[in-house]
Amino acid sequence: MGSSDVDGxxxxxxxxxxxxxxxxxxxxDAMAAVLADDWVGFFPDGRAVFKAxxxxxxxxxxxxxxxxxxxxxxxHGETGFTxxxxxxxxxxxxxxFRVYARRGGEWRAVGVQVVP
Known part of the structure; x- marks a missing residue:
């Protein structure tokens, strides 16, 4: 893992x-600072939920x-997950399973898949 991956x-x-x-x-308000504006979550009932x-x-x-x-x-480069x-x-x-992306030097959550 390179130093930029460690920093990421x-x-x-x-x-x-x-x-x-x-x-x-x-x-x-604190959650809004974590999520990208185009964040999307996929939930066990099949729904896609957006940031708002x-x-x-x-x-x-x-x-x-x-x-x-x-x-x-x-x-992995500009993308991370937990x-x-x-x-x-x-x-x-x-x-x-949460997905994060670095855009313009800023990391934000871009998605989540939730399972029961």
Whole structure:
């Protein structure tokens, strides 16, 4: 792994941690800073959810105790990913595969695939 990939991995891990914190706190403003404007999420029910819808949904989600477990993280040039599991109130809820991209020197989340 080259030094730019190591720097990219550090940036991706920071963004992934910021995603987890924003989701845990139900903070759409913090989440907005993590997500690219063209971010899209694919959920187990087959829905595609876009940034504005995710942020609006966060405003209405009830508080819950969340824990995130990261299983893998990699960077390949201008693209990175993380893979993990989300637990709510101690029970496994879902697993996720998040995709990050560097555009114009800035890293942002560009997508997620969520599975039960």
């Amino acid at each position: 991995l550090d940036a991706v891990l920071r963004l992934d941690d910021a995603w987890n914190a924003a989701y845990h706190r139900r903070d759409p 819808e995710l942020l609006e949904g966060m405003r209405h989600n009830p508080p819950v105790t969340l824990m995130f477990e990261r299983h893998a993280a990699r960077v 893979r993990g599991t989300l637990y709510a109130n101690g029970s496994r809820v879902q697993s996720f």
